[in-house]
Amino acid sequence: MRTIHDIHGGIHPPERKSLSRPGQLSHAPIPDELILPLRQHLGVPAKPIVNVGDSVKGGQVLAATQGVMSVPVHAPTSGVVTAIELRPIAHASGLEDHCIVIKTDGLDQWLTLSGIGNWHEADAAALIERVRDAGIAGMGGAGFPTAVKLNPGPTREIETLLVNGTECEPYITADDTLMQCHAEDLIVGAQILARIVSAKAILIGIEDNKPDAIRRVAAAIDASDADIELATFPTKYPSGGEKQIIEILTGQQVPSGGIPADIGLVCVNPGTAVAAKRAIIDGEPLTHRIVTLTGEALANPQNVVACLGTPIAALLEHANLVAEDQQRIIHGGPMMGFAVSNLAAPVTKITNCILAPTAKELPLPEPAKPCIRCGHCAEACPASLLPQQLYWFARAKDQDQLAEHRLFDCIECGACAYVCPSQIPLVQYYRAAKGQIRDSEQEKQRSDNSRERFEARQARLETEAAAREAKRAARKAAAQSKAAEEGEDPIQAAIERAKAKKAEQESAS
């Protein structure tokens, strides 16, 4: 039996998970129009390889990778590309981004897919290539390109593949449902991923508030001949953070600024493992995902399998939204999610939950009151930071102190803001401060680069001027030495020639 460790801080918000009836899964209808953003992951957007007017089939690549930190986008069904343009997407900024728009034809025709049958013998590089080509990005929320994660470099030896089935955020039951409905795929997917990173052990961690998922996964492990350990641990938010679950299950801390691979772990979401199984064995690209539709403003909260690109409005309609005045729709959960300003925005690879709360259920935050330095935030912080100090330094834009207080170790879980009696939007301060610091680092790099180029140009201009000057001096010296040889001063001679010519002209006139 594995020793379960505790993490610092953490909170116990109301879970509200039964609302969306985890374990029951149905398909959302295919909408008339799918909007597929070119960037549904962390990194460089994919590059469209189809044109407006093209007919596409399900599984067809619409946009290809650009560089390493990029994943392709595939068509979730058959139809015609009607536009490649800026469309509203689900993003905290409310800005638009480049999307491929498909008008679906309702036939749902697919390309013939073929997987790798004998993945046990296949080369790890070939399997990674498959994962990349299937467009898999971490499905837990951050959307980190999975192929990059599976390639931690030759210097890092991987001991354990950890499947993070914590799903600690209130309301969300997408992973719970996935583990209940696709436990067998999850086991195979985990085995494939473990083979890719040559992990010696596979560990699946599930929070103890999901007994059905635990039972199903345990049964699936028993049914397979795989050597997989299933660990359960007490429910606490945010145990599902990558660094947090690693500490809970291993007692080890990921070093500040490091990645789990530094201590021999690769941590994936169960959705990612299932997607990897489908990519390798069935040859299926990532075109659908499980989305939790929940909140008291929905008459039929539920989990659905939705095509990527389905407008949020279509899903809300499917779940019978009873909209209030100024209805808030939240992408993600109540702790880390953000309000969506335009419901035409589509579901992407990172959309695990659409939350439609009533105003009573999740009231708007009251205006922030002054910080009273109570220190509750420091007690709640799972990363053992000092949120109150970070808050003051973020307000003062003191970047040195923010770095000193390890702002970049903040996982933005929102536990500090949850316990704050003054309702200060602490996480937004940290996000803003992180953005400002990244901005000024970029500007610094740009200006260093410009300085180098300016100085190189100055040096070039100077050498050019010096070369011209040297040439002129050489010509002058040559003329003088010639004069000395011939005993005649060329300048004096030229002046005299000019004088003679002038006199000639005068006498002529």
Place this chain on the structure above:
Amino acid sequence: MMTLLSEQPLLAAIAALLSLGAAFGGLLGFAAIRFRVEGNPISEQINALLPQTQCGQCGYPGCRPYSEAIADGDAINKCPPGGEETIQALADLLDVEPQPLDAEHGVEKEPVVAWIREAECIGCTKCIQACPVDAILGAAKVMHTVIADECTGCDLCIEPCPVDCIDLIPRKSGIGFWHWPLPEDRAPRFDVIATDAPARDAA
């Protein structure tokens, strides 16, 4: 000699001080030559803080000349591309009061890059010669283009262009450059005590 000194303490004191002065003066003189630093280290530090647009809006031909001028006592508020942030950084470095940006030299604007409307470019190379960071690529009578990653948005290429085919477009547009803004400060002021608070609060 010793007797003279012991009889004249005043002379002794003067002689001692003079010899000390000479010794330390010699030492300082030696150090000034031996440990001489080439260039002006303060102006290097100032130059590192300037935005390196090389635009010349400060009235000097580039950031380095302006940094040298600041080191010699010029005002620190003549750099519009750097804006308030640069002024603050310079004030911290030089331990002087920050001043508002001198509007005579321009106002703080969004960062931009130059963009050549390529169909209209006649290939005169004038912008190439004007560019302080060699960010324009091209040759005589063929189309020119801007290397956007290298362009500082200094606008020095706009003026020489005979056909006005260069635009300045915002550099940081689109979702990739967005980050969360600081929350609007809706908190009541903390620095007022109860008796200072506005009357409506008391009511």
